Amino acid sequence: MxxxxxxxxxxxxxxxxxxxxxxxxxxxxxxxxxxxxIALPLLASFGSGSPICAPFIVxxxxxxxxxxxxxxPDSLRExxxxxxxxERFPMLTQRWGDLARTCAQIKPPRLLLTARDATLFxxxxxxxxxxxxxxxxxxxxxxxxxxxxxxxxxxxxLLHELAHFVHHDVEMAYFSRxxxxxxxxxxxxxxxxxxxxxxxxxxxxxxxxxxxxxPEELLNAITMGEPALAQALVQMPVVxxxxxxxxxxFVLSAHAPLILGSLILGGAYxxxxxxxxxxxxxxxxxxxxRTIQPLWEQLLRTxxxxxxxxxxxxxxxxxxxxxxxxxxxxxxxxxxxxxxFSAHPTxxxxxxxxxxxxxxxxxxxxxxxxAGLTVVLLNLTLGSLLLSRYLRGPNSGVPFLVxxxxxxxxLLPSLLALEQPRAYAKKITRVVLIFTIIKLVPQYLAGLGLxxxxxxxxxxxxxxxxxxxxxxxxxPVPTGIPLEFVLWVFVIAPMFLFTLGMPxxxxxxxxxxxxxxxxxxxxxxxxxxxxHPTRVFSAxxxxxxxxxxxxxxxxxxxxxIPTAHDLFxxxxxxxxxxxxxxxxxxxxxxRSWDRRYADRCPQCGAAIAGDYVLxxxxxxxxxxxxPSLVAI
Numbered sequence: 232m233x234x235x236x237x238x239x240x241x242x243x244x245x246x247x248x249x250x251x252x253x254x255x256x257x258x259x260x261x262x263x264x265x266x267x268x269i270a271l272p273l274l275a276s277f278g279s280g281s282p283i284c285a286p287f288i289v290x291x292x293x294x295x296x297x298x299x300x301x302x303x304p305d306s307l308r309e310x311x312x313x314x315x316x317x318e319r320f321p322m323l324t325q326r327w328g329d330l331a332r333t334c335a336q337i338k339p340p341r342l343l344l345t346a347r348d349a350t351l352f353x354x355x356x357x358x359x360x361x362x363x364x365x366x367x368x369x370x371x372x373x374x375x376x377x378x379x380x381x382x383x384x385x386x387x388x389l390l391h392e393l394a395h396f397v398h399h400d401v402e403m404a405y406f407s408r409x410x411x412x413x414x415x416x417x418x419x420x421x422x423x424x425x426x427x428x429x430x431x432x433x434x435x436x437x438x439x440x441x442x443x444x445x446p447e448e449l450l451n452a453i454t455m456g457e458p459a460l461a462q463a464l465v466q467m468p469v470v471x472x473x474x475x476x477x478x479x480x481f482v483l484s485a486h487a488p489l490i491l492g493s494l495i496l497g498g499a500y501x502x503x504x505x506x507x508x509x510x511x512x513x514x515x516x517x518x519x520x521r522t523i524q525p526l527w528e529q530l531l532r533t534x535x536x537x538x539x540x541x542x543x544x545x546x547x548x549x550x551x552x553x554x555x556x557x558x559x560x561x562x563x564x565x566x567x568x569x570x571x572f573s574a575h576p577t578x579x580x581x582x583x584x585x586x587x588x589x590x591x592x593x594x595x596x597x598x599x600x601x602a603g604l605t606v607v608l609l610n611l612t613l614g615s616l617l618l619s620r621y622l623r624g625p626n627s628g629v630p631f632l633v634x635x636x637x638x639x640x641x642l643l644p645s646l647l648a649l650e651q652p653r654a655y656a657k658k659i660t661r662v663v664l665i666f667t668i669i670k671l672v673p674q675y676l677a678g679l680g681l682x683x684x685x686x687x688x689x690x691x692x693x694x695x696x697x698x699x700x701x702x703x704x705x706x707p708v709p710t711g712i713p714l715e716f717v718l719w720v721f722v723i724a725p726m727f728l729f730t731l732g733m734p735x736x737x738x739x740x741x742x743x744x745x746x747x748x749x750x751x752x753x754x755x756x757x758x759x760x761x762x763h764p765t766r767v768f769s770a771x772x773x774x775x776x777x778x779x780x781x782x783x784x785x786x787x788x789x790x791x792i793p794t795a796h797d798l799f800x801x802x803x804x805x806x807x808x809x810x811x812x813x814x815x816x817x818x819x820x821x822r823s824w825d826r827r828y829a830d831r832c833p834q835c836g837a838a839i840a841g842d843y844v845l846x847x848x849x850x851x852x853x854x855x856x857x858p859s860l861v862a863i
Contacts, residue, residue, distance in 0.1 A: 247845050248587070248588055249862060250859065250860055251511070251591055253764050253860050255765055255769055257507050258398065258400045261601075262403040264605050264637070265407045267605075268605065269492070269496070272489065272613050288417075292414065292417065295413045296410040299412065299413060300405055300409040303354065304356060307354050311347055312345060312346065314343065315341065316343060320369050320373055322376065322377065324342055326386070326389065327342055337393070337397060340355065343363045344364065345365055345366075346366065350364065351388070353395045355396075372389070383525035384526075384528055387526040391512045394512035400504070400508035403504065404501075411493045411501060414490070415490055418486050422483070422485075422486040425486075426482050426483075429474075429478055489612055496608065507591060509581070510581065513526060513585055514584065514585070514862075523585045526585070530578060531578075588644075588862060589645060592642075595661050595665060596665060598638065598642065599638075599662045599665025599669065600669060602633070602634050602637040603634075603669025604669060605634075606634055610630070627732075627787055627791075631736065631780070632780050635744075638662060638666065638737070639772045639775075640769070642662065642745075643768055646749070648845060663738050666737070667730075667733060667737075670729060674726070674729060678725070681718075681721060682718060685714055689714050720794075724791045724792055743775060744772060744775050749843070750829070751771065752842075752857065753830055753839075753842065754829050755828070755830070755833050756827070756831040756836075760828075764859060764860060774817060777810060777813070782807050782811065832849040835849065835852040843856065843857065845861060
């Protein structure tokens with residue numbers, strides 16, 4: 232039953248703030264994107280037929296980052312000569328424990344002291360948790376906690392650090408750092424080892440006498456069946472310069488994308504994670520203290536503001552901290568490109584996010600750039616020859632699915648904060664256009680470069696084909712692949728698909744996602760929507776992403792490159808059938824729940840008209856609808 236306009240509800244009260252902790256957090260999203268860009272090409276290489284030993288790489292890429300992450304607390308304790316703060320500052324330690332148990336509801340992390348200028352920073356692993364501070368910082372905190380007038384400000388500092396452990400961003404920040412560091416180091420080392428293999432082979436060929444290493448009886452048996460192999464065992468062939476060069480190109484293509492991608496992730500995403508976790512900690516302090524005033528007073532004090540800026544323990548960070556110090560109070564730092572690469576939020580950014588928590592997710596440029604850069608990096612790493620089978624044409628799966636999922640989750644706070652659906656629809660269009668531009672810039676540059684190279688030297692088609700298969704010999708047989716086919720598959724078709732089809736489909740899918748979520752927000756009588764909004768909203772996005780990936784994208788790929796994508800493949804047809812069945816079942820349940828729960832007050836059962844707005848209340852009994860979405 233659709234209620235009439237006469238059954239109106241109270242408008243949203245003024246100054247209502249969004250509870251960002253009821254939604255998927257941006258720190259978790261950034262962490263997941265870092266792991267996805269690194270792990271996806273490595274795990275997918277198991278089925279790619281790559282001649283590089285992928286299981287060996289994956290094993291060490293799992294073991295070494297975990298080892299580095301678990302050893303990090305011990306190295307920091309040794310580096311800063313940390314000692315327990317319990318004996319020297321008993322009152323501070325006692326208050327720290329009380330706040331951890333009452334507000335954060337966690338086991339108190341250990342408070343440690345250092346004689347170095349380290350102000351205040353958190354570190355640890357999944358089970359070992361520490362907070363380190365300098366002795367002047369500890370003295371200042373004890374003085375603040377001992378006076379009634381300054382106690383709330385001192386507690387704001389302690390609560391800020393406890394919030395990092397509640398949000399698990401300490402583990403995410405340090406583990407992602409270990410993954411990126413080990414990826415750069417290990418893949419670079421692996422590249423040099425493989426690159427030197429032909430030289431070692433040629434040198435070993437002249438050093439060893441292989442004729443005496445194979446028994447004569449075995450050699451005679453091999454000669455009868457495989458004379459060419461027997462000849463190679465007696466006189467090992469030399470790796471010719473042409474074959475050597477082709478092999479080196481293969482090894483470079485396999486490793487360079489992951490190395491470059493890790494460097495970009497460390498410079499952009501990891502620093503964004505550090506910056507965003509500070510904003511979440513501020514929001515949590517405001518929620519625990521039920522006001523932003525004590526925290527904001529602390530931020531306005533220069534020395535305490537430095538306390539709330541935990542430094543990453545490395546020498547390079549100290550230099551970057553000094554260079555960016557002058558921008559801490561810059562009100563434009565939130566919007567400028569240089570602000571995107573800062574490890575700490577500006578004062579203006581923190582105030583803006585305290586007043587409007589939904590802006591923690593960033594503006595339209597930030598959201599579009601995050602999704603676009605993720606797709607560019609995934610295309611780069613998946614283009615590595617560790618996953619050579621990915622090179623089958625446009626392959627719309629990554630840009631469409633990742634773009635839709637990241638944009639849908641990042642735009643969710645705006646969906647709740649903006650009261651006008653038309654304003655949100657315009658925001659979707661602008662964000663998708665920003666995402667599309669970022670996706671298309673490297674693609675157009677690469678396409679133009681490839682076209683120019685192939686037109687200048689068509690033999691590059693054969694050279695590129697044999698680069699995928701090292702050991703083809705110095706004079707491989709021409710493949711006969713038409714130049715027009717290569718240009719269509721790798722240049723023209725992707726440009727049409729991603730320039731015209733991608734923005735249109737993403738806009739339609741994001742609007743569908745917004746409509747479903749707005750409709751679910753009107754299910755005031757559904758208790759599971761009120762208790763678990765994060766799960767409900769995430770499930771809607773995952774469901775639509777599955778429909779996009781299993782129904783629409785196979786059709787697009789088959790229409791664009793029919794020679795590379797078979798629409799009638801049993802796996803493709805099976806996936807489409809399952810998706811259609813799931814769509815039918817999901818639609819049936821959606822209609823049933825909509826009739827049962829929509830537009831009804833959960834307390835008095837009165838009809839409630841109009842779309843949901845943040846802080847909306849029932850006119851009959853005054854019950855606040857979806858209270859978990861409103862910050863206290």
